[in-house]
Amino acid sequence: MDKKLNDFIPEEKGRVKSITAEGKIRRRLFDMGVTPGAEIVMRKTAPLGDPIEVTVRGYELSLRKSEAETVLMEVVK
Amino acid sequence: MKFALAGNPNSGKTTLFNALTGSTAHVGNWPGVTIDKKSGIYRKSAEKAEIIDLPGIYSLSPYSPEEIVSRNFLLGESPDCIINIVDATNLERNLYLTTQLMELDIPIVVALNMIDVVEKNKDTIDADGLSKILGVPVATISALKGTGIKELMDKGIEAVKRGRQAETVLKKSGAAVLISKIAALYGENKTKHPLFHAVKLIEDDEIEKENFPEIAIKAAALKAGTDTGIFEGDFEGYIADARYKYISAELPAAFKKAPKQGSLTKSDKIDKVLTHKVWGIPIFLVIMLAVFHITFSENFLFLGLFIPEGTFDHAIFGTDAINSPGVIIFNLMDWATVSLGEVIASLFPDPTWYASLINDGLLGGLFAVLSFVPQILVLFLFLSILEDSGYMARVAFIMDRAFRRFGLSGKAFMPLVMCFGCGVPGIMATRTLENEQERKRTIFLAPFFSCGAKLPIWAAFAGVFAHYRGLNAEFTVFSMYILGIAVAVISSFILKRTIIKGETPPFIMELPTYHLPQVKNTVIHLWEKLKHYVIRAGTIIAGAVVVIWFLTSFSFNIGAGLVEDSGDSILGVISNGLKWIFYPLGFGMGENGWKFVVATITGLLAKEVVVATMGIFAGMDGDEALETEGSELGDTPLGLMIISIGGVLGGLDIAVPAMFAFMAFNLLSVPCMAAVAAAKAEFKNNKWLWKAIAFWIITAYAVACVIFWLGVLYTLAWWVGLLATVGLAVLVVYGVRFAGALIDKKNGKTDKINIKELFLFKKIK
Known part of the structure; x- marks a missing residue:
């Protein structure tokens, strides 16, 4: 099943399919290890509902929902 | 020999730098502590080695200023060797930078840091295996414990002797042929580091295209025929993906993760x-x-x-x-300085000018500043622990949503939190912000974050206010910090819509693993603070104190000797002439009002001088220093000065709000000279500096005014205060709108200012 990263619920796991962001944000996501094929586990949402925290490539990454929306994921059971 | 130290933020780079050079650079557990490059000397090898600490970076992309600084240094200065520090607990992402550094014709040694943590987690890393995979020497170290440092440097020096040809991990990817073709073009051009340039050009790197336009055209033709699969011509993504693919394919041979015990780590x-x-x-x-x-x-x-x-x-x-x-250690320090002051005063019993200089000027002023050193250290002890533990990065995470609404990101929060220590490094740290608009906005807000030098002002007044209606000292101090944050948030909101427009930048940030604060780092941090503070006290502040003493002890007729009443002194006359400006803020009034005006003016030099100035005045009024002892407000010299502000009008009920206005003004107005100089350097443009200075003064004046009148509401005819407050708020809002419109007109965005639109907040067609 495909789903955007911002729609993930805590502990849900998935694999990056593609990234629709452009320019600086796109490069930043790539540099931080959010590349096609990377496995991501959703951790939590910040108290005010945004940003979110995910585990990618063995470390904790924080990004906003608006940025996570550009990450198209394939849910892994 | 020149060694460049490069690595991801928060990989222990600064700790390694300190271990190598014996220097005490500031270390923290959050990404982006090193802003500029700094250098030191490693002395334990036969030939001395210069170590240059580069800013922490994740990549060599052309988007962030730190990455550009690092890139320009590596290409322009060609160090003899790169020490690439890698966080062994986070290999995958850290090696991504390594794969980029490898494309330079510079010898590299990889320093696998935090190897002790890896062992504790029962993971295993085969350093030799990793070295074979990457083709560069790898040394395991613990920068914190200082283990493996010598072996690292030995390997580095060996690597320098061997020399090195650039290599790329992309040689097995689909771009391999393309890379070698473009690298050959650079080779013909006799450019250094052809492989690096070739990859950058394939990535469509803007800086690269600008520097080599001719090769870029040829490269574009070559690239046209390359299939990038799902990336559909996005070479930047294609290359980044290829690097990570390489790492995830090769790494398992050298790195084994221990089977998970339970799903949650301590962190x-x-x-x-x-x-x-x-x-x-x-x-x-x-x-x-x-x-x-x-x-x-x-x-x-x-x-x-x-x-x-x-x-x-x-x-x-x-x-x-x-x-x-x-407070206990403050009292001890205060007791010590007062006792020492009494001993020294007894050595000069006669009222001569030099006795006055020493007792009233130097001791009164300097001791007033130095008494607060212990409290400042205690506060910084805590802030340092919070930062070092990794909690501050979480604060950015928690607060991002709230701050974004006002045009700031959690990233801007970091330089601003540094401003709680000192505005100078805070303003310099805005370089970590990629977005120019956000950078400017952040510098505008920097002084609102109460710095260490302002703390003595709050502490002095808090001590005195504790005797008035039982105002808790910590709440007085805390309120100034909160006020600063609140004003920063509101002004950011206004700035974003008026003079510094622009979108809120992204917030894609690493959250470091929590760890126990390291005693060594904390001690280094505090020692730095103490040194900084004492040096300032001994130089700038002592100098300022002497000047202020002179200006408050002599009249314009200098030959006439010391003045009887400091109101007749040079600064007294000037301040008495200017004090009406501060009447609306409450604190220019009364017989002592001008003294607060003096303190405000001298505070522009350095904020410590505000308290030092009050100390000089307290000394002149016949007391040793700024005492906070006693059960009544009137028992203290500062308290007496404060009481006189209210005067016949309303006594303390006027004086206390006036003092809060005084504090607010000092908090928000133009920061010290050093911070102004730092802002000037960052703006690189005097026009923006003047805008900032005007902005600070106006904000300080407006907020102090509101505070004073709100405070007085309870005692005077409340509607006067209410009207004044509302009037001022309206004035500020329209003032800002009008200024914004003026600027738009000047920049040619609008032809004329439509006053009706301005007032109605509506577009009229």
Whole structure:
């Protein structure tokens, strides 16, 4: 099943399919290890509902929902 | 020999730099502590090696200023060797940078840091295996414990002797042929580091295209025929993906993760509590309040509630309540300086000019500043622990949503939190912000974050106010910090819509693993602070104190000797002439009002001087220093000065709001000379500096005015205050709109200013 990263619920796991962001944000996501094929586990949402925290490539990454929306994921059971 | 130290933010780079050079650079557990490159010397090898610490970077992309600084250094200065520090607990992402550094024709040694943590986690890394995979020497170290440093440097020096040809991990990818073809073009051009340039050009790197336009055209033709699969011609993504693919394919041979024991690590468990959906924000506020309570409270743990009145009265430990540790050491320091002052004063019993210089000027002023050193250290001890543990990065995570609404990102929060220490590094740290608009906005806000030099002002007044209607000292101090944050948030909101427009930048940030604060780092941090503060006290502040003493002790007729009444002195006459400006803020009034005006003016030099100036005046009024002892406000010299502000009009009910206005003005107005100079350097443009200075003065004046009138509401005809406040608010809002419109007109965005539109907040067609 495909789903955007911002729609993930805590502990849900998935694999990056593609990234629709452009320019600086796109490069930043790539540099931080959010590349096609990377496995991501959703951790939590910040108290005010945004940003979110995910585990990618063995470390904790924080990004906003608006940025996570550009990450198209394939849910892994 | 020149060694460049490069690595991801938060990989222990600064700690390694300190271990190598014996220097004491500031270390913290959050990404982006090193802003500029700095250098030191490693002396334990036969030939001395210069170590250059580059800013922490994740990549060599052309988007962030730190990455550009690092890239320009590596290409332009060609160091003899790169020490690439890699966080061994986070290999995958850290090696991504390594794969980029490898494309330079510079010898590399990889320093696998935090190897002790890896071992503790029962993971295994085969350093030799990794070295074979990457084709560069790898040394395992623990920068913190100082292990493996010598072996690292030996390997580095060996690598320099061997020399090195650039290599790329992309040679097995689909881009291999393309890379070698473009690299050959650079080779013909005799450019250094052809492989690196070739890959950058394939990535469509803007800087590269600008520097080599001719090769870029040829490269574009070559690239046209290359299939990038799902990336559909996005070479930047294609290359980044190829690097990560290489790492995830090759790494398992050298790195084995221990089977997981339970699903949550210790760091996860701590995080679950500290960033909890409901409790995260309250916990943050409680932590901050607790820090201030331990540092400033005269009623530690509110034990005074259980102690009957009149039980005890001790100068150092408290009156019918226990002082907090911060106040106890403040009292000890105060007692020491006052006693020392009395001894010195007894050596000069005659009222000569030099006795006045030493007693009233130097000792009065300097001791007033130095008494607060212990409290500042206690506060910074806590801030340092919070930063080093990794909590501050979570604060950015928690607060991002709230700050974004006002045009700031959690990333801007970091330089701003540094401003709680000192505005100078804080302003310099804005370089970590990629977005120019956000950078400017952040510098505009920097002075609102109460720095260490302003702390003595709050502490002095808090001590005095504790005798007025039982105002808790820690709340007085805390309120100034909160006020600063609130004003920053509101002004950011206004700035974003007026003079510094622009979108809120992204917030894609690493959250470092929590760890116990390291005693060594904390001690280094505090030692730096202490050194900085004492050096300032001995130089700038001592100099300023002497000048202020002179200007307040002599009249324009210098030959006439010391003045009887300091109101007749040079600064007295000037300030008396200017004090009306501050009448609306309450603190220019009364017989002593001009003294607060003097303190405000001298504070522009350095904020410590505000308290030093009050100390000089207190000394001249016949007391040794800024005493906060005594049970009544009138028992202290500063208290007497404050009382006189209210004068016949309304006494303390006017004086106390006026003093809050005074504090607010000093908090928000133009920061010290050093911070202004830092801002000037960052703006690189005097026009923006003047805009900032005007902005600070206007904000300070407006906010101080509102505070004064709100404070007076309770006692005077309240509607006067209300009208004044509302009027001022309206004036500020329209002033800002009008200024914005003027600027738009000047920049040619609009032809004329439509006053009607301005007032109605509507577009009229």
